Amino acid sequence: MIEINGLSKSFGDNVVLDDVSFTVREGGTLALFGPSGTGKSVLLKHIIGLIEPDEGDVVVDGVSITNANRRQLNQVRQRVGYVFQGSALFDSLSVGENIQLGMDVDGCRLKKKECEERVAECLKLVNLHESVAGLYPIELSGGMQKRVAIARAFAGHQNYLLYDEPTTGLDPENAFIITNLIEHLSEELGVTSIMVTHDLDNAFLVADRIALLYEGKIRFKGPVEEFRESEDPIVRRFVSPSVETIHAA
Amino acid sequence: MTENDRQRPAGTGNFIARIPAAVGGSIITVLRHSAGLTLLTFQVVLAIARPPRYYRALMTQMYDMGIGSIPVVVLVAALAGAVTSQQSGYQFTGTVPIWVIGSVVAASVLTELGPLVTALVLVGRIGARIGAELGTMVVTEQVDALRAVGRDPVEQLVVPRVLAGTLMLPPLVVLADFVGIAAGLFGALLTLPITSAEFIYGVRTYFHDFALWFGLIKAAVFGATITFIGCYVGLRATGGAEGVGRTTTSVVVSGTVAIMFWDAVLARLLKAFG
Ligand SMILES: Nc1ncnc2c1ncn2[C@@H]1O[C@H](COP(=O)(O)OP(=O)(O)OP(=O)(O)O)[C@@H](O)[C@H]1O
Numbered sequence: 472m473i474e475i476n477g478l479s480k481s482f483g484d485n486v487v488l489d490d491v492s493f494t495v496r497e498g499g500t501l502a503l504f505g506p507s508g509t510g511k512s513v514l515l516k517h518i519i520g521l522i523e524p525d526e527g528d529v530v531v532d533g534v535s536i537t538n539a540n541r542r543q544l545n546q547v548r549q550r551v552g553y554v555f556q557g558s559a560l561f562d563s564l565s566v567g568e569n570i571q572l573g574m575d576v577d578g579c580r581l582k583k584k585e586c587e588e589r590v591a592e593c594l595k596l597v598n599l600h601e602s603v604a605g606l607y608p609i610e611l612s613g614g615m616q617k618r619v620a621i622a623r624a625f626a627g628h629q630n631y632l633l634y635d636e637p638t639t640g641l642d643p644e645n646a647f648i649i650t651n652l653i654e655h656l657s658e659e660l661g662v663t664s665i666m667v668t669h670d671l672d673n674a675f676l677v678a679d680r681i682a683l684l685y686e687g688k689i690r691f692k693g694p695v696e697e698f699r700e701s702e703d704p705i706v707r708r709f710v711s712p713s714v715e716t717i718h719a720a
Numbered sequence: 721m722t723e724n725d726r727q728r729p730a731g732t733g734n735f736i737a738r739i740p741a742a743v744g745g746s747i748i749t750v751l752r753h754s755a756g757l758t759l760l761t762f763q764v765v766l767a768i769a770r771p772p773r774y775y776r777a778l779m780t781q782m783y784d785m786g787i788g789s790i791p792v793v794v795l796v797a798a799l800a801g802a803v804t805s806q807q808s809g810y811q812f813t814g815t816v817p818i819w820v821i822g823s824v825v826a827a828s829v830l831t832e833l834g835p836l837v838t839a840l841v842l843v844g845r846i847g848a849r850i851g852a853e854l855g856t857m858v859v860t861e862q863v864d865a866l867r868a869v870g871r872d873p874v875e876q877l878v879v880p881r882v883l884a885g886t887l888m889l890p891p892l893v894v895l896a897d898f899v900g901i902a903a904g905l906f907g908a909l910l911t912l913p914i915t916s917a918e919f920i921y922g923v924r925t926y927f928h929d930f931a932l933w934f935g936l937i938k939a940a941v942f943g944a945t946i947t948f949i950g951c952y953v954g955l956r957a958t959g960g961a962e963g964v965g966r967t968t969t970s971v972v973v974s975g976t977v978a979i980m981f982w983d984a985v986l987a988r989l990l991k992a993f994g
C-alpha cells in the first residue's frame with residue numbers, strides 16, 4: 472500500500488504541493504491527472520524519496536520514506552519500479568545493461584543466460600525486438616527509450632510501479648500495447664501502480680481510481696465512474712475539454 | 721517577492737549598503753560547500769568499504785584516466801623538461817659547473833614540474849570531463865534513476881572515479897618525470913656545451929629517493945583532488961546544457977586553485993620532513 476499523508480512542497484515561493492493526501496490500496500491502479508506543471512512528477516518523486524517533503528510523509532509497505540535510513544530506502548526503491556517522464560536511461564550502458572540494472576542490486580544475480588532471457592522477455596513485453604538489447608539509448612527513438620524505461624522498471628518483478636507519462640510520445644498502437652501491459656502487470660501479477668498521464672481513454676481502461684491534482688491540491692479522488700460523472704467544473708474541463716467547460720470553470 | 725522588489729534597479733547607490741550582505745552571503749556559501757565536501761568525503765570513505773560493487777567501473781575509469789592521458793602527459797612533460805634545461809642553461813653557463821644543469825632539471829621535474837604540470841593538464845582532461853559527465857547525468861535525471869533502482873550514486877559514480885584518479889596519477893607522474901628529464905637532457909645536448917655524462921652526473925647528484933616519493937605522494941593527492949572536485953561539482957549541477965557548461969568551468973577553476981593550494985601546503989611539509 473502507498474499512503475501519502477499531508478504532503479506539502481514548495482520550491483522558493485512556488486507552492487507545488489499543498490497538503491496532498493491519498494492512498495493506493497494493494498493491487499490497485501491509480502491514474503493521476505493534472506494540468507501540465509501542477510506537480511505530478513514532483514509528487515511521484517516524493518514516493519521513492521528523490522525529493523524530500525517540507526511537510527507530511529509517504530509510507531510505502533509500512534516504511535516511512537521520510538524517516539527511512541539509507542538501507543531501508545534502498546530496499547523500498549528496489550521494490551518500486553519508476554518510469555521517468557524523460558526515460559532517464561543510463562546512456563553509458565546498453566539497453567540490455569539498463570534493464571539488468573532494474574533486476575536486482577548486483578545488476579543480475581541470475582546466470583548470464585537467464586539474465587539475457589529475462590531481458591529478451593521484458594523487451595518483448597514492451598513490443599521491442601530482442602536485438603535492441605545490444606543497442607545504446609542514443610540509438611533509439613524517444614518512444615523506444617520510453618518502452619525500455621518501462622521494461623527496466625518492471626524487470627525485477629517489482630511490487631510497485633510508478634509511471635510518469637508512460638504513453639506520451641508513443642503511436643496509438645504502442646500506447647495501446649503499453650496500456651495493456653500495465654493492465655496485465657496489475658491484474659495478473661498484482662502490481663500496485665500509480666500512473667501519471669494525460670491519456671484519459673487509456674487511463675480509464677486500466678485505472679480503478681482517479682486522482683486529479685489541481686493547483687497543489689487533490690481536487691478529486693475516487694472511482695472512475697464517479698470521475699466521469701462529476702459535476703465539478705474543473706473535473707468537467709478534464710473529462711471533456713470544450714469551449715463551454717473551459718469557460719464554465 | 722513583491723512587485724516593488726522586483727522593479728528596484730540594481731544600481732550602485734546601495735552598493736556600500738550591500739557589502740555586509742554580500743560578505744555574509746559568501747561566508748554562507750563557503751560554509752555550505754565545506755559541509756557538502758565533508759559529507760561527500762564521508763560518503764566516499766564509507767562506500768570504499770564495499771569494493772566488489774564498483775570493481776568494473778573502477779577498471780574502466782583507470783584505463784581511461786591512465787592510458788588515455790599518456791599522450792598529453794608525455795607532450796607537456798617533454799616541453800616542460802626541455803624548457804627548464806634551456807632556461808637554467810642560459811642562466812648558469814660560466815657561473816657554476818655545467819653538470820649542475822642536470823641537477824636543476826632533476827630537482828624541478830621531480831618535485832614540481834612532473835606532478836604539477838601533470839595535475840594541471842589533467843584538471844582539464846579528467847576533472848572537466850567528470851564534471852560534464854556527472855552534470856549531464858544529473859540534469860537528465862540519470863542520477864535520480866540510479867537512486868530509483870536502489871543504487872548509491874556515490875558508490876557507483878564517485879568512488880570509482882576518485883579511486884582511479886588517486887591510483888593512476890602516480891604512475892603518470894613517474895612517466896612525466898622520466899620524459900621530462902629525458903627531454904631536459906636532449907634540450908641541453910642540442911643547445912648547451914654539455915655532454916650526456918655530465919648531465920646524468922648532475923641528475924644523480926641531486927636524485928634521492930625522498931624526492932621521488934614525495935612527488936608520488938603529491939601525485940596521489942592531486943589525483944584524488946581533481947576527481948573529487950569533478951564529482952562534487954558535477955553532482956550539484958542544475959539547469960540544462962547551460963548548467964553543465966557552468967559545471968566544467970567551475971571544475972577547471974576550483975581544481976586549478978586547489979592544486980596550487982596543495983602544492984604550497986605540501987612544499988612546506990617537504991621542508992619539515994626532508
Ligand atoms: N527541482 C526543482 N526546482 C525548482 N522547481 C521545481 C523543481 N522540480 C519541479 N519544479 C517546479 O514544480 C512545478 C511542478 O513540476 P512538475 O514537473 O511536477 O510538473 P508536472 O505536473 O509533472 O507537469 P508535466 O505534466 O508538464 O510533466 C513546476 O512549476 C516546476 O517548475
Ligand SMILES: [Mg+2]
Pocket residue numbers: 511512513556635
Ligand atoms: Mg511531469
